[in-house]
Amino acid sequence: MSLPHAILTALLEKPSSGLELTRRFDKSIGFFWAATHQQIYRELGKLEQSGLIRAIPGPPAQGRRKEYEVLPSGREELAAWVARSDEPRALRDPLALRLRAAAMVGVGEGSLGAEVRRHLGLHVAQLDAYRAMETRDFPDGKRDSAEAKLQHLVLQAGIEMERFWTGWLEQVDAVVAELEAEQP
Amino acid sequence: MSLPHAILTALLEKPSSGLELTRRFDKSIGFFWAATHQQIYRELGKLEQSGLIRAIPGPPAQGRRKEYEVLPSGREELAAWVARSDEPRALRDPLALRLRAAAMVGVGEGSLGAEVRRHLGLHVAQLDAYRAMETRDFPDGKRDSAEAKLQHLVLQAGIEMERFWTGWLEQVDAVVAELEAEQP
DNA sequence: CGGAGCATGTAAGCGGTTACATGATTTC
DNA sequence: GAAATCATGTAACCGCTTACATGCTCCG
Known part of the structure; x- marks a missing residue:
């Protein structure tokens, strides 16, 4: 269950669209938890449905890009996750x-x-x-x-x-x- | 496609039953490619069906344990795999x-x-x-x-x-x- | 206006994890 | 002979990967 929390973290650092997130995953957060754009879009959908993030209504239709931002419940969820504990993942090489x-x-x-x-x-x-x-x-x-x-x-x-x-x-x-x- | 080759390697080092393999994975090979007993039994079945390993007929029924050994085709497959190339796996932490x-x-x-x-x-x-x-x-x-x-x-x-x-x-x-x- | 690429998705399949099932052997 | 444990499996689920699909925008 790490991907949604990786996305929440990235969105807290900076609200972004799906593609922007994909790019940022490729060059920073993704070094410790890689994700393809397909995973990211799917997860964004789930997070929005759960009410943890929302699409910023702002500019009515600048292309088709949707910018997402974290809602207070999302921040709470992330803080709760930080306090959770987890076994280290077995490495695979x-x-x-x-x-x-x-x-x-x-x-x-x-x-x-x-x-x-x-x-x-x-x-x-x-x-x-x-x-x-x-x-x-x-x-x-x-x-x-x-x-x-x-x-x-x-x-x-x-x-x-x-x-x-x-x-x-x-x-x-x-x-x-x-x-x-x-x-x- | 690493698990079958990890098993072939382990069986070449020493012919074993499913449970023995599970134990040995826990304390050596598994450090670089973990596997549960369910995975191992499933994979042993596949490898036997592919003709890469076989159950040693030897002692007719010492309990219900099946010992497996690698066949020549299995050794060839493993040698071919060693020569293959592969991208490093993204780490997940x-x-x-x-x-x-x-x-x-x-x-x-x-x-x-x-x-x-x-x-x-x-x-x-x-x-x-x-x-x-x-x-x-x-x-x-x-x-x-x-x-x-x-x-x-x-x-x-x-x-x-x-x-x-x-x-x-x-x-x-x-x-x-x-x-x-x-x-x- | 037509092609290139940008941006967002959908669908199928696979490997791994978790939970459960079954028979056989040992122990008290 | 009942309980515990050993040994081998089966089944369902879930996340990740790969391949494909669709609409939109920019540029010549």
């Missing part, structure tokens, strides 16, 4: 699985090494993106407001997570390259 | 989401801090478990065989992942405690 499988059937003909380096590239790019966001959005380290501190922490989780992946994938690359050399 | 939500609606009355520390405890426990596995299964650092090296890498991913979580959650705890003190 096919690449780690592939390595264990490779331990049983052997590393292929270079394809596994290539895949490892491809992933490494993706994580390096993501790490750079996060770092750019950090210098842009949180320039003065210690003087952040309460809200900014929390948002900064979330971004730091992204940064340290990607640092972990890149470091680990470099080790993996070294070992896989060695094994590929041994058994051709 | 409700706790990070909660922090962002808390940035908008405020940290509750200590419940968020308690939740953070609860998660911290869980990750510390997991980290200890991984470390125990490492000293038990990989005592002599550099002299591992090819298979052992790959398996060790996967375990190290688990260790570094948990190290990341515990480090980050400690930071989070400090900030949340501070904010809870400010706004009662």
